[in-house]
Amino acid sequence: MKIKIRPRLPLRTALHLLFASTLLMAAWSAGMVHAEDKLIEIPLIKQRKAEMAAAAAAAAASEAQAPAAKEGSESVKQLRQALTAIGTPVKPAGEKSAVRPLERPVAHAPEKRRNVPNEELQSSRLYAKARAMALAKGEQGPHAEQPGADSHGEVHWSYDGENGPQNWSRLKPEFNLCGLGKRQSPIAIQSDTTLQGPAEPLQFIYTPSLATVVNNGHTVQVDVEGDNSITVRGSNYKLLQFHFHTPSEEMINSRRYAMVAHLVHKNETGQLAVVAVLLEQGDANPLMDKVWTYMPLDTNDRVRMPDGLLDLNEILPKDQRYYQFMGSLTTPPCSEGVLWMVLKQPVKISAAQYKLFRQQFPLNARPVQPVNGRVVREAN
Numbered sequence: 001m002k003i004k005i006r007p008r009l010p011l012r013t014a015l016h017l018l019f020a021s022t023l024l025m026a027a028w029s030a031g032m033v034h035a036e037d038k039l040i041e042i043p044l045i046k047q048r049k050a051e052m053a054a055a056a057a058a059a060a061a062s063e064a065q066a067p068a069a070k071e072g073s074e075s076v077k078q079l080r081q082a083l084t085a086i087g088t089p090v091k092p093a094g095e096k097s098a099v100r101p102l103e104r105p106v107a108h109a110p111e112k113r114r115n116v117p118n119e120e121l122q123s124s125r126l127y128a129k130a131r132a133m134a135l136a137k138g139e140q141g142p143h144a145e146q147p148g149a150d151s152h153g154e155v156h157w158s159y160d161g162e163n164g165p166q167n168w169s170r171l172k173p174e175f176n177l178c179g180l181g182k183r184q185s186p187i188a189i190q191s192d193t194t195l196q197g198p199a200e201p202l203q204f205i206y207t208p209s210l211a212t213v214v215n216n217g218h219t220v221q222v223d224v225e226g227d228n229s230i231t232v233r234g235s236n237y238k239l240l241q242f243h244f245h246t247p248s249e250e251m252i253n254s255r256r257y258a259m260v261a262h263l264v265h266k267n268e269t270g271q272l273a274v275v276a277v278l279l280e281q282g283d284a285n286p287l288m289d290k291v292w293t294y295m296p297l298d299t300n301d302r303v304r305m306p307d308g309l310l311d312l313n314e315i316l317p318k319d320q321r322y323y324q325f326m327g328s329l330t331t332p333p334c335s336e337g338v339l340w341m342v343l344k345q346p347v348k349i350s351a352a353q354y355k356l357f358r359q360q361f362p363l364n365a366r367p368v369q370p371v372n373g374r375v376v377r378e379a380n
């Protein structure tokens with residue numbers, strides 16, 4: 001009797017099949033962990049990648065649209081409207097909308113953006129893109145409120161477009177707090193919800209000083225050397241620098257001012273205390289004239305003022321009552337634990353002084369952030 005024997009697979013073919021199936025298994029498991037690094041594209045991985053991209057797009061879209069729903073939040077578009085209301089024509093936003101999502105939202109994407117599996121991937125992509133842009137432009141981005149020159153800001157954050165405030169937290173891991181922080185600045189202050197009562201007066205100890213005016217790409221900043229400090233809550237904070245925003249980042253009873261000066265101080269333990277001086281149009285301010293005289297001409301240009309010319313007393317209002325709350329830097333990395341004092345009485349600047357700043361920085365204000373139940377103390 002004849003036994004029918006199935007033809008055996010040639011050994012070489014069998015080995016090829018085994019090798020191919022092993023590769024497929026490896027590619028699939030790699031796709032589960034890190035789809036971006038896989039070597040072989042297989043349909044399942046492609047599908048998963050598409051789902052992840054859709055989820056990321058939805059997350060970006062929901063973040064970009066979130067401010068309309070959040071308490072106290074507003075878009076850069078509204079900031080522009082505020083600037084127009086203050087009385088100065090606003091430079092057009094250009095081709096990019098400030099609240100444009102990174103990608104188009106996808107209908108079947110999940111709603112909870114915090115659970116997006118590849119949020120980290122998305123942020124690393126953005127980071128790489130932002131870094132490439134910054135390198136291409138040769139720009140460094142020291143942020144306004146971090147004292148000293150300790151910026152490693154190769155990321156080009158901005159006040160508009162894809163690298164604008166809605167996406168700061170995604171540009172760099174160190175900027176996480178800009179999106180996740182619960183004690184962020186600036187805020188909208190409503191005097192009917194503040195904690196009113198007696199509070200200690202702010203003690204300003206300012207003397208004529210040596211200063212250097214810097215254009216850091218985000219604002220005009222004045223680095224101050226000399227004996228300048230404030231005393232509040234039993235601690236002495238030394239003045240490091242001051243800088244300007246337009247319009248005012250702070251909103252008081254739904255009102256925004258033409259500009260604000262932020263006077264940044266630091267105490268021995270490293271805590272920051274920022275005094276905000278609101279600026280509105282009127283007579284010329286003598287301190288602004290001195291600083292504007294030494295206005296830098298380009299990003300990272302530094303101009304030294306004559307020793308003793310700068311006197312910070314010239315930018316303080318007579319009435320120094322203030323609002324006080326805990327907040328953050330209003331620029332990346334949005335570090336928290338900053339003690340804020342917003343002086344109630346605005347100080348006048350002339351239309352020409354205002355215009356000179358606006359010509360260089362048409363809009364450099366972060367939108368207001370949720371108060372999240374913070375106590376705002378009003379010193380009467």
Ligand SMILES: [Zn+2]
Binds near residue numbers: 144330
């Ligand atoms: Zn500031």
